[in-house]
Amino acid sequence: MRADFKDIVAGLLLLAAALFFGLIGFSQLPLGTSFRMGPGYFPVLLSGLLGVMGLAIAGRAIGAGAAVSAGQIPWRGIVLTSGATIGFALLVPRYGLVPALVVAILLSAFASRRMTPALALALTAGLTAFCILLFRYGLGVPIPLLGAP
Amino acid sequence: MELTSHLLLGLQVAISPTNLLFCFVGALLGTLVGVLPGIGPAATVALLLPITFTMSPETSLIMLAGIYYGAQYGGSTTAILINLPGEASSAVTAIDGYQMARQGRAGAALGIAAIGSFIAGSFATLVIAWFAEPLTTVALKFGPAEYFSLILLGLVASTALAHGSVLKALAMIVLGMLLGLVGTDVNSGQLRYTFGVGELADGLGIVAIAVGVFGIAEIFRNLENEQEREVGVKTVSGLMPSAADLKASAAPIARGTAIGTILGVLPGGGALLASFASYAVEKKLAKDPSRFGKGAIEGVAGPESANNAGAQTSFIPMLTLGLPANAVMALMVGAMTIQGIAPGPSVITDKPELFWGLIASMWLGNLMLVLLNLPLIGIWVRLLSVPYYILFPGIIAFSAIGVYSVASNVFDLYTLAAFGLIGYLLVKLGFELTPLLLGFVLGPMMETYLRRAMVLSRGDPSYLVTEPLSAALLAATASLLCLLLLPSVTRKRSEVFVEED
Amino acid sequence: MLKTILAATSGLALAVIAATASAQSWPDRQIRMIIPFPPGGQQEVASRILVEKLSAELGQPIIIESRPGADGNVGTEAVAKSTPDGNTWLGSSVPFTTQVALHPKSLRYSPTKDFAPVATFGTTTFMFTVPAELPVKDLKEFIAYIKAQKGKASYAGSGRGSVVHLATEKFKQSAGLEMEMIPYAGQPPAISDLLAGRVQFMALGSVFAAPLVKAGKLKALAVMDTKRNAELPDVPTVVEAGYPDLALKSFFGIHVPKGTPEAVIQRINAAVNKAIVMPEIAERFAKSNVDAAEPNTPQQYGALIEQQVALWAGIVKAAGIETD
Numbered sequence: 001m002r003a004d005f006k007d008i009v010a011g012l013l014l015l016a017a018a019l020f021f022g023l024i025g026f027s028q029l030p031l032g033t034s035f036r037m038g039p040g041y042f043p044v045l046l047s048g049l050l051g052v053m054g055l056a057i058a059g060r061a062i063g064a065g066a067a068v069s070a071g072q073i074p075w076r077g078i079v080l081t082s083g084a085t086i087g088f089a090l091l092v093p094r095y096g097l098v099p100a101l102v103v104a105i106l107l108s109a110f111a112s113r114r115m116t117p118a119l120a121l122a123l124t125a126g127l128t129a130f131c132i133l134l135f136r137y138g139l140g141v142p143i144p145l146l147g148a149p
Numbered sequence: 150m151e152l153t154s155h156l157l158l159g160l161q162v163a164i165s166p167t168n169l170l171f172c173f174v175g176a177l178l179g180t181l182v183g184v185l186p187g188i189g190p191a192a193t194v195a196l197l198l199p200i201t202f203t204m205s206p207e208t209s210l211i212m213l214a215g216i217y218y219g220a221q222y223g224g225s226t227t228a229i230l231i232n233l234p235g236e237a238s239s240a241v242t243a244i245d246g247y248q249m250a251r252q253g254r255a256g257a258a259l260g261i262a263a264i265g266s267f268i269a270g271s272f273a274t275l276v277i278a279w280f281a282e283p284l285t286t287v288a289l290k291f292g293p294a295e296y297f298s299l300i301l302l303g304l305v306a307s308t309a310l311a312h313g314s315v316l317k318a319l320a321m322i323v324l325g326m327l328l329g330l331v332g333t334d335v336n337s338g339q340l341r342y343t344f345g346v347g348e349l350a351d352g353l354g355i356v357a358i359a360v361g362v363f364g365i366a367e368i369f370r371n372l373e374n375e376q377e378r379e380v381g382v383k384t385v386s387g388l389m390p391s392a393a394d395l396k397a398s399a400a401p402i403a404r405g406t407a408i409g410t411i412l413g414v415l416p417g418g419g420a421l422l423a424s425f426a427s428y429a430v431e432k433k434l435a436k437d438p439s440r441f442g443k444g445a446i447e448g449v450a451g452p453e454s455a456n457n458a459g460a461q462t463s464f465i466p467m468l469t470l471g472l473p474a475n476a477v478m479a480l481m482v483g484a485m486t487i488q489g490i491a492p493g494p495s496v497i498t499d500k501p502e503l504f505w506g507l508i509a510s511m512w513l514g515n516l517m518l519v520l521l522n523l524p525l526i527g528i529w530v531r532l533l534s535v536p537y538y539i540l541f542p543g544i545i546a547f548s549a550i551g552v553y554s555v556a557s558n559v560f561d562l563y564t565l566a567a568f569g570l571i572g573y574l575l576v577k578l579g580f581e582l583t584p585l586l587l588g589f590v591l592g593p594m595m596e597t598y599l600r601r602a603m604v605l606s607r608g609d610p611s612y613l614v615t616e617p618l619s620a621a622l623l624a625a626t627a628s629l630l631c632l633l634l635l636p637s638v639t640r641k642r643s644e645v646f647v648e649e650d
Numbered sequence: 651m652l653k654t655i656l657a658a659t660s661g662l663a664l665a666v667i668a669a670t671a672s673a674q675s676w677p678d679r680q681i682r683m684i685i686p687f688p689p690g691g692q693q694e695v696a697s698r699i700l701v702e703k704l705s706a707e708l709g710q711p712i713i714i715e716s717r718p719g720a721d722g723n724v725g726t727e728a729v730a731k732s733t734p735d736g737n738t739w740l741g742s743s744v745p746f747t748t749q750v751a752l753h754p755k756s757l758r759y760s761p762t763k764d765f766a767p768v769a770t771f772g773t774t775t776f777m778f779t780v781p782a783e784l785p786v787k788d789l790k791e792f793i794a795y796i797k798a799q800k801g802k803a804s805y806a807g808s809g810r811g812s813v814v815h816l817a818t819e820k821f822k823q824s825a826g827l828e829m830e831m832i833p834y835a836g837q838p839p840a841i842s843d844l845l846a847g848r849v850q851f852m853a854l855g856s857v858f859a860a861p862l863v864k865a866g867k868l869k870a871l872a873v874m875d876t877k878r879n880a881e882l883p884d885v886p887t888v889v890e891a892g893y894p895d896l897a898l899k900s901f902f903g904i905h906v907p908k909g910t911p912e913a914v915i916q917r918i919n920a921a922v923n924k925a926i927v928m929p930e931i932a933e934r935f936a937k938s939n940v941d942a943a944e945p946n947t948p949q950q951y952g953a954l955i956e957q958q959v960a961l962w963a964g965i966v967k968a969a970g971i972e973t974d
Binding site: 014043090111112 | 369545578604607
């Protein structure tokens with residue numbers, strides 16, 4: 001059978017999101033009445049709508065043309081780039097801007113396979129200095145360079 | 150003539166050396182923070198507020214206003230160059246602007262954005278001078294029912310932004326709205342979908358989501374085929390828009406200016422809706438709508454003009470009634486009060502030099518911005534010749550600092566990382582992300598207005614259609630929805646628009 | 651579990667050591683004053699005027715940080731959790747004292763147990779305002795008008811637990827009125843619906859009300875104070891109108907987390923008291939409709955807070971508007 005698997009996955013994903021928001025909303029938030037709508041009214045309404053849309057997208061995909069392949073997934077890039085942001089998040093409140101920037105730039109630099117160690121170090125030094133000049137001294141962003149605020 | 154004498158008074162105030170200098174400082178600073186992802190005009194104005202105490206009221210407001218509209222200019226730059234909209238409204242510019250940049254036409258896109266913004270800004274400034282009072286009355290006609298219907302119309306119209314399936318675009322809007330509801334419910338004070346995470350009480354950060362789904366997800370996409378091809382720009386052809394570009398953009402700039410001028414007056418989302426509405430209109434009117442999303446210059450010219458016109462006219466409710474339309478305006482109201490000026494209808498009569506000086510400075514500021522930005526285009530375009538693998542660690546660093554500087558909130562950085570992944574997943578599944586962002590911004594507003602309307606009508610939904618203006622907006626929404634979802638149209642659309650990249 | 655306790659105690663010990671060590675040399679670094687509401691408000695404006703003087707007196711920069719969310723609870727909670735070394739202050743105002751009555755179970759701080767009062771520096775008043783077209787001339791006519799509406803009337807509230815919200819609830823109780831609250835996030839967004847007559851009533855901050863009333867776009871029926879407003883001397887006070895209980899002013903003050911060294915509290919208090927008697931401060935406050943407070947001790951401010959907590963708890967209870 002021909003089917004657009006990409007759209008089936010897409011539809012099911014939306015359905016899952018709809019169930020997530022809908023069930024939590026329905027069970028934990030008061031719905032209220034249409035006069036005094038509770039905090040759950042609108043989210044449950046939207047979840048219902050999203051669920052129907054998800055089903056429609058998945059349903060329409062059955063029998064439709066086959067999807068193109070997903071292509072390569074740049075795992076190394078995804079892991080290192082996300083790691084850079086998370087590393088920045090872990091370091092900046094405790095140790096300040098400089099260590100956080102060094103780690104974030106080094107990690108993301110190696111996300112690309114074209115990067116060489118020497119270039120990465122040069123890039124880290126240059127970008128860190130540039131960011132500090134721009135944000136700390138240029139814009140006066142109140143993040144300490146070293147240490148906690 | 151009265152208006153002429155008022156404008157002359159304003160010009161006298163605005164071209165005093167101090168005011169001219171701070172107008173330039175504001176515009177320059179605004180451009181800079183607009184270009185940098187994350188750190189936006191609201192944060193900048195908040196940081197600079199204490200400095201303005203020592204200035205005269207005119208100078209201080211002239212500089213703060215300069216930051217605000219300067220940021221609107223700057224926000225489009227990164228949207229075009231690296232698909233990184235600084236603000237929700239430049240997300241629209243990113244659609245076709247970024248594609249133009251990839252085709253080597255970044256100069257043309259940046260140039261037309263600056264020119265369109267200047268024309269729109271100048272026109273909107275004149276409108277403020279002429280029609281501030283009557284337009285205020287229009288703004289007051291918009292109650293909860295009208296806002297609800299306007300936002301609904303805006304959301305449905307925004308599916309025109311999508312170049313794929315309408316249904317998928319609608320689903321992204323709804324998903325965005327749900328994400329926008331995370332946080333504290335204004336009406337009841339109850340927490341929704343926060344799972345005990347204290348930082349979520351204020352909701353997910355808009356900056357973190359915008360930078361995540363556009364900026365970070367784009368990096369992942371560019372890393373996909375690294376071995377085979379050099380990503381980014383092919384050859385750069387011309388730094389300025391060609392005569393043909395200008396000709397194609399003239400009408401969209403005019404229409405965008407008109408749309409932005411009108412919608413900007415409405416507080417809360419007016420200016421944002423304007424850029425979306427303009428894009429939808431241009432795509433509808435285009436002879437060959439399939440070019441949109443692939444680098445159509447009209448898709449940059451219209452929304453950028455609408456955005457800037459809206460940014461200018463959003464000053465109207467503040468200047469005439471003391472009602473701030475957004476966070477930056479609220480800070481400017483604060484700046485006025487610190488200076489001992491009660492914002493409200495009396496400003497125009499009691500402080501004519503402030504009112505008209507500010508208006509005249511807006512025009513001067515727009516002129517400065519275009520003079521500042523046109524030469525900068527060369528530098529920006531050269532930035533694109535930096536190999537991508539050197540460029541993107543910088544994007545990550547800037548995004549992280551920008552997102553963190555908004556509220557010194559580490560959680561926003563985790564949101565950034567998570568939405569980079571979510572954005573990439575959604576793109577892989579053939580979804581588009583602009584409708585998601587639009588739903589995220591407008592969803593909570595829509596809920597607030599709906600609930601307010603329902604309390605006012607004591608739960609009677611017919612209130613939405615018995616108010617004439619609201620009824621007209623709903624009728625327009627319904628006919629648009631029919632048009633979009635009619636099977637024949639859908640089939641034709643998918644034949645024309647399906648494209649894989 | 652043991653680990654958590656150990657971590658908590660050692661953390662506490664460190665905090666105490668840090669606090670005592672810093673009491674002598676305080677202030678040795680930049681001070682943050684957190685205002686738990688959106689930027690640009692009246693409280694922020696008054697605080698900025700004040701800290702200019704405090705900063706000169708204490709010899710350290712004081713930055714005002716706006717940390718809005720959940721009717722002020724996000725920022726307030728952040729201060730409650732901060733190190734009690736005198737370097738983090740809370741800008742306290744009426745909502746600080748009302749949230750505990752609105753959320754008796756879910757509120758994660760206590761205004762009296764987790765905070766130490768420092769000083770109050772200013773007060774501000776509110777006015778009963780109605781749309782210009784509403785066919786009423788004074789409070790008495792208004793009450794009759796609303797009663798004739800038989801529950802169809804609405805009023806604008808800004809944030810749960812604000813003076814705007816709770817004072818109107820109190821007014822409804824006193825006058826026996828039926829009005830539905832339409833919630834808004836802050837006063838400015840509510841004003842446009844009030845101007846257009848979609849809501850019939852709002853207890854609006856004088857700073858917003860005065861210019862609109864003078865321009866004839868709103869009518870003021872009463873000032874919620876014991877004395878008339880200097881800008882609108884024709885508007886009677888609530889006392890004159892027969893509702894002395896409604897003379898509910900809002901106050902602005904400073905709190906620090908409990909555990910802040912007494913010496914530090916006294917130094918801030920002295921600096922505040924020195925500033926608020928300056929004629930320049932009174933003048934600049936007046937322009938944004940804030941009255942400078944009389945010099946006061948931390949104990950006096952603490953007593954005011956306790957009195958306010960009890961007052962608002964009574965109003966919340968009578969109105970039956972608790973949320974958990």
